[in-house]
Amino acid sequence: MSESAFRPASAGTSGPLLSVRDLHTWFELRQWGFLRLGHVRAVDGVTFDLKRGESVAFVGESGCGKSSLARTLLGLHRPTSGEVVSEGRSLGTLSGSELKAYRAGVGYVQQDPYGALPPFMNVRRILAEPMIVHGIRSREEREARARQVLEEVRLSPADEILPKFPHMLSGGQQQRVVIARALLLEPSLLIADEPVSMLDASVRVEILNLLHSIQAKRNLTLAFITHDLSTVRHYANRIFVMYAGRIIEQAEVNDLLEHPQHPYTQALLAAIADPDADNAKHQRDVPAGEPPSLLNPPPACRFHPRCPHFMAGLCDEEDPPDFEPRRRHWSACWLHR
Amino acid sequence: MARAPLLQVEDLKLSYRTERGILHAVDGVDLTLNRGEALVLLGESGCGKSSLAKALLRLLPRNVDTFSGRVAFDGTDTMTYSEERFRREVRWVRVSMVMQAAMNALNPVVKVGEQVAEPLRVHQGWSSERAFARAEEVFGRVGIAGDFLRRYPFELSGGMRQRAVLAMALVTEPDLVILDEPTSALDVLTQASIMNVLKRIKQEHGTSFILITHDVGTSSEIADRVALMYAGQIVEQSDAGSFFGDPAHPYAKLLMSSVPRLHQREKPIHIGGEPPSMFEPPSGCRFADRCPSRFARCDEMPPPLELPGDRRVRCWLFEGGRR
Amino acid sequence: MSPWRERLRQLSRYPSAIAGMGMIAVLVAIAIYAVVAIPYGQALELWRGGEPWRLNPVNAGPVWVDRLFGGDMPRTIVVDSDEAEVEEERFDGGRMVRIPLEFDYESTGFPSGINLFVRSAFEESEPFVRMTWHRPDGEEIQLGGRAMSRQDRVSFSQDWTLERRLGEVAHVALFAVPDEQFERAQPGEYGLTLDAILFEEDAEIAAELVVYGRVHGIAGTDHQRRDLMVALLWGTPVALSFGLLAAVGTTITTLIIAAAGVWYGRWVDAVIQRLTEVNMILPLLPILVMVGTLYSTSIWLMLGVVIALGIFSAGIKMYRAMLLPMREAPYIEAARAYGAGNARIILRYMIPRILPVLIPTFVTLIPTFVFLEASLALLGLGDPVLPTWGKVLNDAQAQSALYHGFYYWVIAPAVLLMFTGLGFAMLGFALDRIFNPRLRAV
Incomplete structure (x- = not known):
């Protein structure tokens, strides 16, 4: 494609694909259009690198800011402060057409496959849209590429799928069309926001396996966002655990699942039920309370009001830095001090 | 057993007229539920589990084609009841239900407490003060502070609202509560705490539950028995220990190995193919097309076969006892 | 099958829709016949009155009415x-x-x-x-x-x-x-x-x-010996085109403006909202009367004013309410994520989504504009040269037709107006049931 200048770095260049430095994405909350009530701190100081060809998972409960982070990386929200750096250029400094080119380099797979597809377009049209937007005029080329991605997501026969409207497809097929659309512009980064949470159990594994194999085959960077830790083990290399707009723990996937360090991560893992009849015999340990409002988050460590290891005078007064209690395993908790 | 089971369902059939033909949502279901037991109805979306739940409460849409079989509470068949009698004696008196996505269906302009107290006023004719006091008590049981009664639904978080609709189902002290996907829209921690509430109510009050879900993990949190549904039929009905430890039906086996587990190193596998059309279900075993153990006999519909330990499986592999 | 074809198929199952479409077809046939049989210039010429009509009686009723009641006028x-x-x-x-x-x-x-x-x-x-x-x-x-x-x-x-x-x-x-x-x-x-x-x-x-004689033709004549048939025939294409153009003009512009307001939000939306609110309290009829009195009563000018005043109408509020939840729709977010621009999102993603809901409204809007044109003519603000139903009514009223017992003079145009209203309304209501499934009984 002609407009590859500011896409997230293509394979072969050294350095991370995407660097995120102290990123804040806040939303102004107004009443009647002008009264400022404050800021929703959806993403509140997040720093990480995405390497080429790796698969990372952002894990957290709803309202932890993981979706806002994804949208910021997609260029849909403007960062309030901090930087998203791709190819040495900060996202905030890109011009309109550069931003459009950047967006072509980031594929997006959403949670609700039916909602993600315009109901009044058939699959052929849905797949043509991104190519039209990016100036692929030739009808033959568009058709050929659409068929190629449909094959890649294993939707066949293409002749049957292309004229169908979204409501005629099953949930799994819809999600495959969404993935196909995300692949059309040959992105180097694929962001999947809860790609399977609205699908049936038996389809979930299928879609996750598909994403995994596409990631491996295309050597994509896959950032996938989920609230379900039980699905990440086989589909991510690294995990970032988010709570109230911040990353509170990050590590290689097995290390994090076997040796969770942060009390919140521990609670999250303890709440997950692997199918077992013994589950019914005892109550689970669940931290009291609910995730804080992003409008007025608690000071210092955001988890301290619910934390079983709360240390007064420390956890509620000073932000915990990222400790490294295990090798390449960071956790923002004063317990590791 | 001396007493009749709390709920006994025999050969329940429910089909709808639609523009595309007759949809056989529930096609010959037998179920037994004892007092104080929790039964999990497990199945993928579209397998008919929600239709089955609504059929038990007779909350049927208008385009019902056939609705037949036997639904007995404490040994009394209610299929012959008139709508009025059913409403007065069964619905919300003996059986109540938490609908799918009910937490988003709360009336936004009525205080939560009034909505929770409403079944008492409607079904039992209580005064509003008395009903409100009772609602407060039930709120405590599901883990919400009493002052939330006077709030509006939008002031409550998702978990709180789910507890409120649970309270609405519990407020009339029914023997049986049917829960349709009560936690699927909730976060892991909230899910776990709701399941904690259910476990405690079951223990302390002896309430029976039918939990409808597609989530195998969540289902194991409360199940005494599991009924696995596929294409309108129950293909396996077992006690929880046997089901989760040693599933019998090929579909149950595949389903169990498709569940991603936190503490498991093997990659989950997926079940290929799609469920059959519910408009014209196959005459033989409905899972045959996707089944790895298919053989000639599978073209005939297998009856529910008894296995040792009060298990029932709809699969020819188990003809004449365990293979 | 595409959703549109599917809906068309459903339409055939509503007898009222078929009847409505039949009535509209009749009107269209009349309109085509009028334009072909009496060319525009000739129609204007005839309507001016005088010499062409010297062989016609004054204020003669329709022949068939007299015969129907057994008279032999x-x-x-x-x-x-x-x-x-x-x-x-x-x-x-x-x-x-x-x-x-x-x-x-x-x-x-x-x-x-x-x-x-x-x-x-x-x-x-x-x-x-x-x-x-x-x-x-x-x-x-x-x-x-x-x-x-x-x-x-x-x-x-x-x-x-x-x-x-x-x-x-x-x-x-x-x-x-x-x-x-x-x-x-x-x-x-x-x-x-x-x-x-x-x-x-x-x-x-x-x-x-x-x-x-005392009776003349199918429609009778007026005080200037003019055959009312000319006005009744020619009133059809005028009414239909006025209604259609006004409905198309207001709907499309209103829709685009509403969508733009919703999409851009902030001050754009605020300006559109305030303009709409101001416009909503402006009385349409008196403004049209003023324009007609002070400037010109040409039907095309009136059409322009009606559309201009119709742009920022209550419709904006309705479309806004329908479009607002769509702004956050995942598929629009997806479109932004692959780089679709604002215009594309408004025209390709937002508007098509509410078109189905819009079509019934649009169909039922047509007769309201037809009635508006007739009301203007009745108030003496009809186009001075065009023969229209409203003009006939206006003449009838000016000549005290009912007082003199010339019922045909009032009834014929009134029946045509009602026929138009009924035809579009029956089709519109059926469409509404098809496109708004919420209105349909199970």
């Missing part, structure tokens, strides 16, 4: 000298011509007037004509004589001297059964004999006697 009788047996007698320097204009009168009702049109050709001296009326019983009544100009008209009904002499207005007195106090007309053979004296060798004379 007379129709108009025209006797031309070309068909009469003209006798000529030469004399030195001129001729004497006798033109017997004879006709059969079959009704017992009186005609509504008698006119004689005379055309003559001469150099200098006007011909002199003496007129004699022959009644069926053989009686002759002298109607006097006069010199005729080249194009002359003798209006017996307005001849006061004659009226005084006969004791009643001419078209009654000349036809009445004798000795019955002018209560009914006597059927039979009548005649008007013209004895013309031409004072030049080459002079020519021709005459036409018109005995105006």
Whole structure:
């Protein structure tokens, strides 16, 4: 494609694909259009690198800011402060057409496959849209590429799928069309926001396996966002655990699942039920309370009001830095001090 | 057993007229539920589990084609009841239900407490003060502070609202509560705490539950028995220990190995193919097309076969006892 | 099957939709027929009145209504000298011509007037004509004589001297059964004999006697002898195009503006909202009256003003409410994520989504604009030259049609208006049920 200048770095260049430095994405909350009530701190100081060809998972409960982070990386929200750096250029400094080119380099797979597809377009049209937007005029080329991605997501026969409207497809097929659309512009980064949470159990594994194999085959960077830790083990290399707009723990996937360090991560893992009849015999340990409002988050460590290891005078007064209690395993908790 | 089971369902059939033909949502279901037991109805979306739940409460849409079989509470068949009698004696008196996505269906302009107290006023004719006091008590049981009664639904978080609709189902002290996907829209921690509430109510009050879900993990949190549904039929009905430890039906086996587990190193596998059309279900075993153990006999519909330990499986592999 | 074709198929299952479409088809057929049969220029010419209508009676009712109620009101009788047996007698320097204009009168009702049109050709001296009326019983009544100009008209009904002499207005007195106090007309053979004296060798004379009936054609005539059929026919294309153009104009612009307001939000939305609110309290009709009075009542100008005032109408609020939840729709977010621009999102992703809901509204909007045009015309703000249903009503009202018992004058355009409203409404309501599944019963 002609407009590859500011896409997230293509394979072969050294350095991370995407660097995120102290990123804040806040939303102004107004009443009647002008009264400022404050800021929703959806993403509140997040720093990480995405390497080429790796698969990372952002894990957290709803309202932890993981979706806002994804949208910021997609260029849909403007960062309030901090930087998203791709190819040495900060996202905030890109011009309109550069931003459009950047967006072509980031594929997006959403949670609700039916909602993600315009109901009044058939699959052929849905797949043509991104190519039209990016100036692929030739009808033959568009058709050929659409068929190629449909094959890649294993939707066949293409002749049957292309004229169908979204409501005629099953949930799994819809999600495959969404993935196909995300692949059309040959992105180097694929962001999947809860790609399977609205699908049936038996389809979930299928879609996750598909994403995994596409990631491996295309050597994509896959950032996938989920609230379900039980699905990440086989589909991510690294995990970032988010709570109230911040990353509170990050590590290689097995290390994090076997040796969770942060009390919140521990609670999250303890709440997950692997199918077992013994589950019914005892109550689970669940931290009291609910995730804080992003409008007025608690000071210092955001988890301290619910934390079983709360240390007064420390956890509620000073932000915990990222400790490294295990090798390449960071956790923002004063317990590791 | 001396007493009749709390709920006994025999050969329940429910089909709808639609523009595309007759949809056989529930096609010959037998179920037994004892007092104080929790039964999990497990199945993928579209397998008919929600239709089955609504059929038990007779909350049927208008385009019902056939609705037949036997639904007995404490040994009394209610299929012959008139709508009025059913409403007065069964619905919300003996059986109540938490609908799918009910937490988003709360009336936004009525205080939560009034909505929770409403079944008492409607079904039992209580005064509003008395009903409100009772609602407060039930709120405590599901883990919400009493002052939330006077709030509006939008002031409550998702978990709180789910507890409120649970309270609405519990407020009339029914023997049986049917829960349709009560936690699927909730976060892991909230899910776990709701399941904690259910476990405690079951223990302390002896309430029976039918939990409808597609989530195998969540289902194991409360199940005494599991009924696995596929294409309108129950293909396996077992006690929880046997089901989760040693599933019998090929579909149950595949389903169990498709569940991603936190503490498991093997990659989950997926079940290929799609469920059959519910408009014209196959005459033989409905899972045959996707089944790895298919053989000639599978073209005939297998009856529910008894296995040792009060298990029932709809699969020819188990003809004449365990293979 | 595409959703649109599917809906079209559903439409065929609503009898009301079929009936509505049939009624609209009838209207369209009438409109096409009107435009083809009477070209635009000719229609305007006819509607201006005067000469083309001289053979029509004034305020005659439709024939079929009279027959329906068993009446036998007379129709108009025209006797031309070309068909009469003209006798000529030469004399030195001129001729004497006798033109017997004879006709059969079959009704017992009186005609509504008698006119004689005379055309003559001469150099200098006007011909002199003496007129004699022959009644069926053989009686002759002298109607006097006069010199005729080249194009002359003798209006017996307005001849006061004659009226005084006969004791009643001419078209009654000349036809009445004798000795019955002018209560009914006597059927039979009548005649008007013209004895013309031409004072030049080459002079020519021709005459036409018109005995105006009391009924005329399918639609009747108005006070200017114009056949109402012209206005009723031509009113159809005018009404349909006004309604359609106004509905299309307001709907499309309103929709785009509403979508833009929703999409851009912030001050764009605020400005659009305030404009709409201001516009909503502006009274449409008085503004149109002002424009019509102070500037021009051309139908195209009115159309423009209606659309302009309709843009920021209550529709914006409705569309906004429908579009607002869509702004956050995942598929729009997806479109942004692959780089679709604002215009593309508004036109390709937001508007198509509410088009289904819009179509029934649009269909039911058409007749409201048709009614608006009629109301304007009724208020005297109709297009000055175009024949429209509203103009007919306006004339009828100005001439106190109902007071005089000319019901046909009011009923015909009113029925057409209602027919239009009903046709579009029946189709619109059926469409509404198809496109808004919430309205459908299970």
